[in-house]
Amino acid sequence: MKADLHLHSTASDGTDSPTDLMHIVACAGLRGAALMDHDTLSGIDDARQASDDLAIAFIPGTELSVDHESADGSRIKIHMLAYGIEPGDGPLQNKLEWLREGRDERNPKIIKKLQQLGYNISMDDVLEQAGGTAIGRPHIADALVARGRFTDRNEVFDGLLNDGGAAYVERRRLTATQAIELSSASGGVTVIAHPVTMGIHGDQFIEVLDELRLTGLVGIEAHHPLHDVALREQLSGIAGDMGLIATGGSDYHGTGKRGYNVGTGRGDLRVPEFAFERIQQAIENVNRKS
Ligand code: AMP
Ligand code: ZN
Ligand code: FE
Ligand code: FE
Numbered sequence: 001m002k003a004d005l006h007l008h009s010t011a012s013d014g015t016d017s018p019t020d021l022m023h024i025v026a027c028a029g030l031r032g033a034a035l036m037d038h039d040t041l042s043g044i045d046d047a048r049q050a051s052d053d054l055a056i057a058f059i060p061g062t063e064l065s066v067d068h069e070s071a072d073g074s075r076i077k078i079h080m081l082a083y084g085i086e087p088g089d090g091p092l093q094n095k096l097e098w099l100r101e102g103r104d105e106r107n108p109k110i111i112k113k114l115q116q117l118g119y120n121i122s123m124d125d126v127l128e129q130a131g132g133t134a135i136g137r138p139h140i141a142d143a144l145v146a147r148g149r150f151t152d153r154n155e156v157f158d159g160l161l162n163d164g165g166a167a168y169v170e171r172r173r174l175t176a177t178q179a180i181e182l183s184s185a186s187g188g189v190t191v192i193a194h195p196v197t198m199g200i201h202g203d204q205f206i207e208v209l210d211e212l213r214l215t216g217l218v219g220i221e222a223h224h225p226l227h228d229v230a231l232r233e234q235l236s237g238i239a240g241d242m243g244l245i246a247t248g249g250s251d252y253h254g255t256g257k258r259g260y261n262v263g264t265g266r267g268d269l270r271v272p273e274f275a276f277e278r279i280q281q282a283i284e285n286v287n288r289k290s
Pocket of ligand 1: 065137154155158257
């Protein structure tokens with residue numbers, strides 16, 4: 001099935017509403033889609049309604065920013081995609097609220113740093129840019145762009161909002177193990193998003209995958225616009241060898257990340273034909289066990 005397993009809407013930091021997003025999915029000729037907004041499921045109901053109307057198969061989910069301490073004690077940051085998570089109460093669902101509280105705690109600290117750096121920006125300016133309750137650095141970037149100080153989000157992240165940047169502030173995170181276990185307990189399955197951003201390679205990467213696989217990880221997002229074609233093939237091979245699913249998605253954010261198009265990424269994205277069905281199958285397996 002032609003599908004895109006990594007999409008963002010205005011429920012977090014995308015720029016298309018969940019409903020509009022599903023129309024874009026249909027126009028792109030896809031038959032399957034997964035909505036993966038950061039730390040929130042608030043777009044799921046609208047997206048599912050639209051996907052039903054358009055006869056698109058739909059997987060609900062969320063993307064989590066997590067920490068992992070590797071065997072040598074170094075700290076690795078991972079983006080974890082949790083598929084099959086339904087809105088409502090549940091182990092992971094309830095933690096999402098705690099994560100959003102962490103965002104609300106951090107955002108004013110970033111604003112303060114920006115003000116100290118001479119940027120004239122308030123929390124109200126940021127709220128004006130956000131469509132949902134998972135508010136973060138992209139909306140802060142949008143507020144600075146709206147003030148005419150920068151041309152796009154990317155320019156603001158560069159040196160200012162990026163990890164370690166002048167206005168960077170940490171926020172609450174789950175560990176990778178917690179994210180995997182909470183997802184399973186909520187009837188979902190986890191996949192490592194854009195593994196290139198973990199910043200580890202070779203044996204260390206395999207060791208981390210092996211640890212997380214034993215906890216319940218089911219896949220890695222081999223096909224992502226940040227990966228060159230050689231890396232996509234390499235990661236697909238590793239997934240195959242380790243019994244993990246090689247998935248793929250565009251990480252579409254509307255105008256928030258230019259050049260990341262639904263279904264095609266930068267034009268050369270090929271989401272594996274069976275990835276959507278394999279994730280659906282993995283979700284069914286988790287729910288059969290529980
Ligand atoms: P936050 O979740 O508030 O810490 O913000 C992180 C999110 O910002 C990431 O998950 C991306 O969606 C987005 N992001 C990170 N770097 C960039 C960039 N250079 N340009 C646009 N969006 C970015
Ligand atoms: Zn995002
Ligand atoms: Fe991500
Ligand atoms: Fe994403």
